[in-house]
Amino acid sequence: MTAGQLSAMLVALGEHHDRGAFRQLFDHFAPRLKSFYLKAGTNPQMAEELVQETFTQIWRKAHLYRPDKAAASTWIFTIARNQRIDRLRSEKSFVYKDEDFFASKLVSDEEQTTEVHRNELVERVSKAMALLPSNQAEIVSMAFYDEATHAEIAQKLSLPLGTVKSRMRLAFGRLRNILSEVEA
Amino acid sequence: MIHHHLSDEMILAYAAGSLSAGQAMVVACHLDICPACAARVAEAEVIGGALIADVEETAVSDDLFNQILVDVDEAQSFPEPERTGASASGDLSSSSYLDGRYVPRLLANMIGDDFAAVRWRTVGPGIRQFVLPVPSSEGEKVRLLKLSPGFVTPDHSHHGSELTLVLKGSFSDDTGRYRVGDIQDAEEDMHHQPMADTEEDCICLVCTDAPLEFKGVITRLLQPIIGI
Ligand SMILES: [Zn+2]
Ligand SMILES: [Zn+2]
Missing domain, CATH: 1.10.10.1320 (Anti-sigma factor, zinc-finger domain)
Structure with missing residues (x-):
């Protein structure tokens, strides 16, 4: 399914709790989200529970989804991340519980971005990730998948903390350049 | 700005x-x-x-x-209540920001929206603190610091990081001037001496992940008392 189709499903779900759309979103994202949770070190059973909770949240919050603000995968990532924090890192959940991030004014309303742009961004970022030097890509994915803090990454890779931070900075800098090219 | x-x-x-x-x-x-x-x-x-x-x-x-x-x-069968406008994320017009102080929502949930009502503890002449009940990780401390006008923080370096957000007033150090809304990320090897640089108190939200190291004998003696 294309990013545009996924966006449309999420909109349909938000507008009238369309069960067909919900099923399609589930078929597409559930096996990916299960991998996402497994990578954070959960056992398969807990990974499925987290998938279950995430989809319940998706159902409840779909009306807050705005296709001009985020691709479906981006929005679902934020729900999944918050769900993971709720379950595995309860000390942080008080910070991230404001799930309707994209519904808030944080992303400025004047921004002239279209749905097409949002979906294109994700594709570009995917391609760009594959082109990152492997030592930068490794650190980015450890942060996103393993939920490892800077200090934990430094420890795991036996690197100075400063090196971890500068690699993150380099990786994000590169990816942001690619994003700004698309948005310009 | x-x-x-x-x-x-x-x-x-x-x-x-x-x-x-x-x-x-x-x-x-x-x-x-x-x-x-x-x-x-x-x-x-x-x-x-x-x-x-x-x-x-x-x-x-x-x-x-x-x-x-x-x-x-x-x-x-238990529908979620519709959101009211209560969540004012990014609302720059909020009056608390405009009158030169800023109480973020997360913080307001813990302390209310009035810094005067906080139960400040004096940690030394010109410096008060309130340790926030944040369930943080080991070694980490989140607190509000209140510096009196002209207060100069003892010269110190960092073993860990020190992340500071200015909520009221301003402070300066070698790296620049920090006003309401500004953030300072003092890295591990940074060495500085922030000073509250206006006529009013400077209130900051600060997260440290390791105790700071002070220069000089006097401040080193003070450190156990200050506890920062
Ligand atoms: Zn410092
Ligand atoms: Zn900023």
């Missing part, structure tokens, strides 16, 4: 959900009034989405979808 923003690596780690609780709190409080950094977080979340889109698939149980339908049907 905010002049000092979050670093790329902080933005990325916040979007990934990988910051410690204390650091995430300070970051969230800055995002509350900084649309520029909030837009960067949204960009970083695109990376998270791209990783989800590209990850290999793991088969899920056959009846998982049906279980979810049971859950949502139950949820349906």
